[in-house]
Amino acid sequence: MPVSLDGKLVVAVSSRALFDLEEENQLFETTDDRAYMELQMQRLEQPAKPGVAYPLIQKLLRFNEPEQQRVEVVMVSRNDPVSGLRVFRSAEHHGLKVERGVFTRGAPPYKYLDSLNANLFLSANDDDVSAALCTGFPAARVFPQSIKTAEQHPDEIRIALDGDAVLFSDEAERVFQSSGLDAFVDHERSHSQTPLPPGPFQPLLKALHELQQASSHLPIRIRTALVTARSAPAHERAIRTLMSWNIVVDEAMFLGGLEKGPFLKAFAPDFFFDDQTGHCESAATAGPTGHVLSGISNEHRLKRVR
Known part of the structure; x- marks a missing residue:
């Protein structure tokens, strides 16, 4: 075989x-x-x-x-x-x-x-x-200048992910960039019951979830966090989207535009994924960081390789 x-x-x-x-x-x-x-x-x-x-x-x-x-x-x-x-x-x-x-x-x-x-x-x-x-x-x-934090939680794999254009599609991000914050909030409130389409990292989160379920007897655990610039009321659609996928995250941070680095320092991720360079630069001071070159914020890069 x-x-x-x-x-x-x-x-x-x-x-x-x-x-x-x-x-x-x-x-x-x-x-x-x-x-x-x-x-x-x-x-x-x-x-x-x-x-x-x-x-x-x-x-x-x-x-x-x-x-x-x-x-x-x-x-x-x-x-x-x-x-x-x-x-x-x-x-x-x-x-x-x-x-x-x-x-x-x-x-x-x-x-x-x-x-x-x-x-x-x-x-x-x-x-x-x-x-x-x-x-x-x-x-x-990967951001080569990222600090390493694995020793803080030796028996946990801590994965943190941004929402729009990473875990979810960039549908809502496009509304925000084209029409502003108020239009984004109205759009997400009116679509709160409609799950967002999957983003590029939804399959990874699903695979990690399945890995954890298949190895629950082992001492090593996976802990996940959604770290997003969204805030209420736009938080509801994000949570309901995860529910529709039957995927549970351990922590969720709805930061409303606050800098992500200080919150990630408290979480101490083994890896954080975000689509925006500014967030990645802030996150790299807290732990290993990966720039997800997807969505509207990275269209110029995506066009270059097509």
């Missing part, structure tokens, strides 16, 4: 998302890939330091048991195969069971996400993230 990833939570992660390779990447961007390859080979025995996605990946792999592998982490990277040697050795050094990888030497790697049945793609490359989102995969560009 052939090997299959069906039924697993599959996380595709780039080398720069999982490990801190910013110094090496600067050489790549200022010279060429051959100099980069040579540096990686020189550092083959030097394990790379953990990157932004490392705490999340480390915790997710704890859902695996010898008799039941529930999570699969796959390297999907623009790195060349030679540089991939260091990536795999770094993973082994840190005790991460990462066995599969796709290395494309500069070519867009997102096209392999379909073959992997990926539930999430984390990368440091704008174009790869945008292309993945356009083809229907939850994806985010």
